[in-house]
Amino acid sequence: MRNHRTFAPGFQTGCFFIFIIMNKTIVIYGSSTGTCEAIAEKIAQKLGCEVINVQDLTADVVTNNQNLILGTSTWGAGELQDDWYDGLKVLQGADLSGKTIALFGCGDCSTYSDTFVGGIGELYNGIKASGARFVGAVETDGYTFDDSEAVVDGKFIGLPLDDINEDDKTDTRIEAWIAAISPNL
Numbered sequence: 453m454r455n456h457r458t459f460a461p462g463f464q465t466g467c468f469f470i471f472i473i474m475n476k477t478i479v480i481y482g483s484s485t486g487t488c489e490a491i492a493e494k495i496a497q498k499l500g501c502e503v504i505n506v507q508d509l510t511a512d513v514v515t516n517n518q519n520l521i522l523g524t525s526t527w528g529a530g531e532l533q534d535d536w537y538d539g540l541k542v543l544q545g546a547d548l549s550g551k552t553i554a555l556f557g558c559g560d561c562s563t564y565s566d567t568f569v570g571g572i573g574e575l576y577n578g579i580k581a582s583g584a585r586f587v588g589a590v591e592t593d594g595y596t597f598d599d600s601e602a603v604v605d606g607k608f609i610g611l612p613l614d615d616i617n618e619d620d621k622t623d624t625r626i627e628a629w630i631a632a633i634s635p636n637l
């Protein structure tokens with residue numbers, strides 16, 4: 453005889469509701485010319501979650517989401533996309549302990565080979581001591597670059613994408629990354 457418990461429907465619905473709240477995921481991106489924005493929308497569509505511009509990031513957004521998928525393009529010499537400077541302050545002022553964070557970013561491994569996707573590294577460095585759990589590190593194999601602040605302990609700390617030189621690899625890289633992070637969300 454199978455030994456299982458049956459819960460009242462109201463209890464089950466309540467648990468499901470709490471589960472949804474506790475595991476809410478949001479994609480937050482900073483983008484100057486639209487590349488990272490398009491990638492963020494693609495990632496959010498595949499995860500079935502909300503996506504916002506970092507310009508709209510508030511403390512409430514952080515509080516209301518368990519999983520934060522953060523994306524930045526890289527500007528200057530390995531620097532954050534401009535709008536992320538304010539966004540980073542919001543994250544630094546919030547309680548990120550217990551949150552799950554995955555990082556992604558876009559750059560140009562040919563023209564900016566020495567600072568490839570450095571913005572991902574900047575984002576990580578700004579919040580690495582927050583108590584959040586970081587998921588979604590990516591092997592450097594398959595990427596051609598000289599140096600990157602986004603490489604931590606031999607791996608990219610998030611997903612690097614280069615839509616300028618390697619746009620044919622973007623979809624495959626996103627698919628593999630989402631498959632890797634999904635069990636953690």
Ligand SMILES: Cc1cc2nc3c(=O)[nH]c(=O)nc-3n(C[C@H](O)[C@H](O)[C@H](O)COP(=O)(O)O)c2cc1C
Pocket residue numbers: 482483484485486487488489525526527528529530531533558559560561564567568569570615616
């Ligand atoms: C002035 C300038 C500086 C850049 N610096 C870097 C860099 O240091 N590292 C990098 O990987 N990409 C760099 N890039 C490439 C951008 O990150 C890339 O074009 C990106 O796709 C822009 O995304 P966005 O339109 O979402 O802002 C730079 C581009 C420009 C025009």
